[in-house]
Amino acid sequence: MPKIKKVESLFLPLQKPKKVAVYARVSKETGQLIHSISAQINYYSNMIKKNPKWEYAGVYADYGITGTSISKREEFQRMIMDCEKGKIDVILTKSISRFARNTVDLLNTVRYLKSLGIEVWFEKEQIHSCSKDSELMLSFLASFAQEESYSISENIKWGIRKRFEVGESREINKHVLGYQYDEEQKKYVIIPQEAEIIRWIFHLYLEGFSLRKIAKTLHDKEMVTINGCKFTEASLNTIIHNEIYIGDIRHQKCFVKDPIIKKKVLNRGQLPQYYIKDCHEAILDRETYKKVQKEIKDRANKTNLRYCFSGSICCGICGNYYIRKKDVVKGKAYIYWLCSSKKKRGIICKSINFREEELEQICVQVLEIDKFEKTIFKNRITKITVLENGDLKFHFVEGGVIIKQR
Numbered sequence: 001m002p003k004i005k006k007v008e009s010l011f012l013p014l015q016k017p018k019k020v021a022v023y024a025r026v027s028k029e030t031g032q033l034i035h036s037i038s039a040q041i042n043y044y045s046n047m048i049k050k051n052p053k054w055e056y057a058g059v060y061a062d063y064g065i066t067g068t069s070i071s072k073r074e075e076f077q078r079m080i081m082d083c084e085k086g087k088i089d090v091i092l093t094k095s096i097s098r099f100a101r102n103t104v105d106l107l108n109t110v111r112y113l114k115s116l117g118i119e120v121w122f123e124k125e126q127i128h129s130c131s132k133d134s135e136l137m138l139s140f141l142a143s144f145a146q147e148e149s150y151s152i153s154e155n156i157k158w159g160i161r162k163r164f165e166v167g168e169s170r171e172i173n174k175h176v177l178g179y180q181y182d183e184e185q186k187k188y189v190i191i192p193q194e195a196e197i198i199r200w201i202f203h204l205y206l207e208g209f210s211l212r213k214i215a216k217t218l219h220d221k222e223m224v225t226i227n228g229c230k231f232t233e234a235s236l237n238t239i240i241h242n243e244i245y246i247g248d249i250r251h252q253k254c255f256v257k258d259p260i261i262k263k264k265v266l267n268r269g270q271l272p273q274y275y276i277k278d279c280h281e282a283i284l285d286r287e288t289y290k291k292v293q294k295e296i297k298d299r300a301n302k303t304n305l306r307y308c309f310s311g312s313i314c315c316g317i318c319g320n321y322y323i324r325k326k327d328v329v330k331g332k333a334y335i336y337w338l339c340s341s342k343k344k345r346g347i348i349c350k351s352i353n354f355r356e357e358e359l360e361q362i363c364v365q366v367l368e369i370d371k372f373e374k375t376i377f378k379n380r381i382t383k384i385t386v387l388e389n390g391d392l393k394f395h396f397v398e399g400g401v402i403i404k405q406r
Contacts, residue, residue, distance in 0.1 A: 018054055020057055021058050021059070021079065022041060022059045023061075023075075023079055023093045024040040024044070024059065024061040025076075026062075041059050047092070062074070083116055083118050089119070090120075091118065093120065095122055095123065096124075175227075177198065178245065179194075179244070187280045197218070199283065205292055215232055219231065237343075241296070243275075243289070245289065246286050249279045250274070250275050251275075307324050309322065310324065312377075312383055312384055313383075313386060315339040315385075316386050316393070317339070317386075317388055318351070322338060323338065323340045324337055334355070335355070336356060337356060338351075352390040362404055365404070381395065382396065391406055392406065
């Protein structure tokens, strides 16, 4: 029987074209947002279509969003999800600063994409993330991009503060209950129906209502905040402290400490505040507002007499004081102390909460007494600072300091 010889194919299998996507971003400080980002998209889309080894996989573009954090960039996050689904092989982008100004975010993202077999091409720097020396070069150049971000941030803040000094108020909260911001007049205009809610809140507070009772009263009347949510003690506390309702504006109550992390902290004297009087029509008369501020202080003083830890525990992260909170779970009451900023909108604090009995027990150990007594605590301790790791720093009346591990 004749031998049958297998003949191998002389033709190599055709390689599939790589799926190539474009990432573009333009930040607010750049200006000419639409023109700039359109130019980026057109340039790279044409580049992909001209290459027969590439297949167009779409464009992901973030408009007017900072590059210091990837978490708030919706298109960037969508692109990463598509990478995980196998829809992309290569990402083209203009430069490192367009991709990310945060060194840690950049390196972590590039490494993750590399583990998925996806390459990022940075055209300006001529770096391909899968090349041999790419990580070293990316680390070096990303640090420059991050420093540039710091510089841009400082320049912007300097300009804002200069405008504050001459009484200009462009950087303001345009979403305030009781007012609508008029872009043409550049000032707040009263919304009558919402203004009545504000006046009622102040009236109820002077009538002796607690913030919790006011919140319940408003809920029973089906009244909601500007965002359509229920009123809370925290939102009401912000309202009764807000000088905007007497026609004034206070700038720089909070500030961003780090332009990369973008964490807001309360301004407790670290930076100057700018108070501008009679900026717009008032909802309240100054006398009513003054009475409410006095009532707030009077109630706080009564609380301090009732609870010995009030005004004594300070958050070492954001600088706010701790407040007392009572919860009931399955019929059992739990009393604990937490940073007051956790109840305020727009401020995030990762400080640790403490049960009241735990605080008392720690004080017993620090003061070396048999049983916790309010009088002894007040006479010997001026302040307790809760450190970031949860340890407690005790400040004594005579000037000494003790750090107690939790």
